[in-house]
Amino acid sequence: MGRTEQAVILGSRFGGLAVSTWLRRLYRPGQLAIVVIDQWRDTVYRPGLVHAVNNPPNKVMSSVQIPLTAYRKRHAITFVHDVVTGIDPVRHLIHTANHPPVPYTVLFIATGSRPGWHTIKGLEPSCGGICEDYLARQLASTLTHQIPRRIVFAAGGIDSNPAWTPPITVGCECPLLEAAFLWDTHLRQQNQRGNSTITVLTPAKTVAENAGPKAQHWLQQELARRHIGVVTEAQYHQVTASEIILRTQRIRYDATVWIPPYIGSEYLRGTDLDDGFGWVPTNAYLNHPHYPEIYAVGDIVSHSWPKMGHSAMVQAHIAVKHWHAVQNHRPLPQPYRPQLLWALETGGGRGLFVQSDVYYGGSREIVHAGHWPWAAKSLFQKAYMVLRGNLPV
Numbered sequence: 001m002g003r004t005e006q007a008v009i010l011g012s013r014f015g016g017l018a019v020s021t022w023l024r025r026l027y028r029p030g031q032l033a034i035v036v037i038d039q040w041r042d043t044v045y046r047p048g049l050v051h052a053v054n055n056p057p058n059k060v061m062s063s064v065q066i067p068l069t070a071y072r073k074r075h076a077i078t079f080v081h082d083v084v085t086g087i088d089p090v091r092h093l094i095h096t097a098n099h100p101p102v103p104y105t106v107l108f109i110a111t112g113s114r115p116g117w118h119t120i121k122g123l124e125p126s127c128g129g130i131c132e133d134y135l136a137r138q139l140a141s142t143l144t145h146q147i148p149r150r151i152v153f154a155a156g157g158i159d160s161n162p163a164w165t166p167p168i169t170v171g172c173e174c175p176l177l178e179a180a181f182l183w184d185t186h187l188r189q190q191n192q193r194g195n196s197t198i199t200v201l202t203p204a205k206t207v208a209e210n211a212g213p214k215a216q217h218w219l220q221q222e223l224a225r226r227h228i229g230v231v232t233e234a235q236y237h238q239v240t241a242s243e244i245i246l247r248t249q250r251i252r253y254d255a256t257v258w259i260p261p262y263i264g265s266e267y268l269r270g271t272d273l274d275d276g277f278g279w280v281p282t283n284a285y286l287n288h289p290h291y292p293e294i295y296a297v298g299d300i301v302s303h304s305w306p307k308m309g310h311s312a313m314v315q316a317h318i319a320v321k322h323w324h325a326v327q328n329h330r331p332l333p334q335p336y337r338p339q340l341l342w343a344l345e346t347g348g349g350r351g352l353f354v355q356s357d358v359y360y361g362g363s364r365e366i367v368h369a370g371h372w373p374w375a376a377k378s379l380f381q382k383a384y385m386v387l388r389g390n391l392p393v
Contacts, residue, residue, distance in 0.1 A: 006033040008094055008104035010084055012068060013043055015110035015298035015312030020077055022320040029076035035102060037080040037094060042067045044133045045381055047309065050179045050345065052136035053257070054186035056144045060136055066385055084111070086267050089291045106293050106323055109280055110316070113171065113299040113307065116159060116261035122239035123156075129258045130179055139257060143183075147192055148254035152244060153180045154201040156236070156261030161277045164304040166359060169204040171262035171299070171307045176200065177207065177219065178344045179257055184226050185347025199229040199251060201244065206232060210306060211340050212358035212365035222346070222369075262307065265300060275302040284335030286319035292326075295319040305338040305360075339364070343377040350374050 007023055009016045020034055048064040072079050082096035087109075093101040115131065117123050128142070129135035158171045180200050187193040200207070200223065207219050207230060223230055235247040244251040264278020272290070275281045279302035281289055286301065288294040297319050298312030305311055314336065321333040339357035346352055351373030356365040 004030060004033055005105035006035060006103060007106045007108065008102055009034065009036045009108045009110060010038070010094070011110035011112060011298075012036050012038045012040070013046070013110070013112060013298075013312075014309035015112070015316050016108070017043070017071075018313040018316035019108045019110060019297065019320055020075060022317055024075040024077075026320065026324050033078065034076070035078045035080060035104075036072070037082060037084055037096060037102065039081070039083045041079075041081055042069075045385055046131065047175065047377075048381055049130045049133065049136040050175050050182060052130055052140040053143060053179050053183040055140060057137045057140040060140050061133060064133065064385075084267060087271070087273060087294075089273060089294060092293065104293070107295070108316075108319060109294065109296040109300055110298050110312065111265060111300050113158075113262040113264060114266060114278075116156065116263035119159065119261045119263065120156065120236045120239060123236075123258070123260070125260075127239060127258055128256050129260060130175055131259060142255060147187070147190075147196065149195060150197050150199075150253050151183065151255045151257070152199045152201060152251055152253040153177075153183075153257045154234070154236075154244060155203065155259045157203040158262040158307075159264065159277060160262075160304070161275045161279060161302055163275075164302070166210075166304055168210055168304040170202055170209065170259075172259060173202055173204070173208055174308065174342050174344055176202075176257070176259045177223075178346075180228055181222075181226070181344075181346040184228060197229065198227075199231065199253075201231045201234040201246075201251065203234050203236075204232060208354075210304070210359040211342070211354055212356035212367075214365050214367045215340075215342075215352075215354040215356060218352065218367055218369060222352075262299070264302075277302070284337075285322040285332065286315050286336065287322060295323065303338070305336075306340050308341070310341045311338070337362075343373050343380070345374055345377060351377060 009019050043066045045064040052060050082099050085097055086095040092104050095101050128139050153176050155170045155173050155176050206216055208216050238245040268274040269278035280296035280300050281302040282296050286295045286297050297315040299307040318336050325332050338360045342354040344352045353368045353373035358365050
């Protein structure tokens, strides 16, 4: 590069942070300016929010909060605290609510999907959830003060493009199943399990639809062993103060924990950047098919690939390496090959590790239950927070 170019990143969670880190490894500040636009000043380690079911609010929040000021300073990143309202791919401009348009040489969209609370009648954030810090704080406070006799862990569907192959029904069940297992363990440790019912709802035909058969079998067996009820192919009609009304039955509850429905970007929907449903189409290098200077990583991509932090980080690496290779006329990196990777806590210092590409046409499936999946996840969380948040070890 003979002059300073500008990379703009929309979002600063798993995908966005990985993009900025890889860009700075390849380009010095004098070669490439990096601008991040996000509505959140800092971030949280969202996989850790599942512990809202077995810890008080302050303990949960203190273990997942990641301040980003030091990280941005260390990597010479300019931060724009604002909400994106539109993208002009012809003039290479990002429009926000409160700042002048931001120009870009290359754009990485890492905003994630949007929670579609409004897509189910009566469903609101106040119903409970673990996908944002304020929801987890609220849930932890509720469960700390009173143990509900009937608790339901419900996964919303995904408003996806019918052309996705293979199709998916739900965004991500992993944290929901994890929370259900942790809550079951917590009640058993308190000698309260016999007084409570736990139910998991999913729109999918089977739990963990994009895992392989071994993982699905293990989860079904474990849920049955713990007497956790499961309702599959849940078609939500309405949520009231005491019931989740499905098309075929009513589920009564005293408390609920939701992974809300996934929907695409509202400001992209209907533009020539999206697929008609608010998701960004890409090739296997995460590159937009019509705008080579635009990439998308993470949940927002218009594919049925796993909607998880690990996938976003892998995609970010490929997207950055692809742009760098194109700019410098170098060999292209290996394209993205989707696979499911779970490290799911099941309580009591144990967990489940799943690595599978079976749902995506492969034949590889590794499933292991025991202590080391829990330990590996705990170590990853600590390492991630130290590296991204510049926190003390």
